[in-house]
Amino acid sequence: MNALMAGGAAWTQRLFGVLLCITLVGNMQAAWGAIDYLKAMPPKGSVRQGEVVYVDDGRCPTGEVKKITGGNQMTGVPRQVECVKKPAAGAPP
Known part of the structure; x- marks a missing residue:
């Protein structure tokens, strides 16, 4: 069970990292767009x-x-x- 939870935590961290990157890129485009x-x-x-x-x-x-x-x-x-x-x-x- 601990291995499954550790895998879930890693997946959550990856998802958080991807969402953070998308947010930052979106904000930069909005700032540079106009x-x-x-x-x-x-x-x-x-x-x-x-x-x-x-x-x-x-x-x-x-x-x-x-x-x-x-x-x-x-x-x-x-x-x-x-x-x-x-x-x-x-x-x-």
């Missing part, structure tokens, strides 16, 4: 340091959007703003 574009610059302090958001406010040349990389006011790291080509829908942010 990029949200803000219509206006976010308020200072609202974008975490290193976080990237895109703003399509019409101030960059055609086909480009603003890429905002968050800074940190407390440590003196400035927010970075640059116009970049509009990222493809399937590209990682």
Whole structure:
């Protein structure tokens, strides 16, 4: 009986591992599948340091959007703003 229970535990662990992988891949595809574009610059302090958001406010040349990389006011790291080509829908942010 113990051998059967040990086999059942191994099967359960494998199933859990497979389900975890499917969930992670699904979440990555959802995150990379669509990029949200803000219509206006976010308020200072609202974008975490290193976080990237895109703003399509019409101030960059055609086909480009603003890429905002968050800074940190407390440590003196400035927010970075640059116009970049509009990222493809399937590209990682």
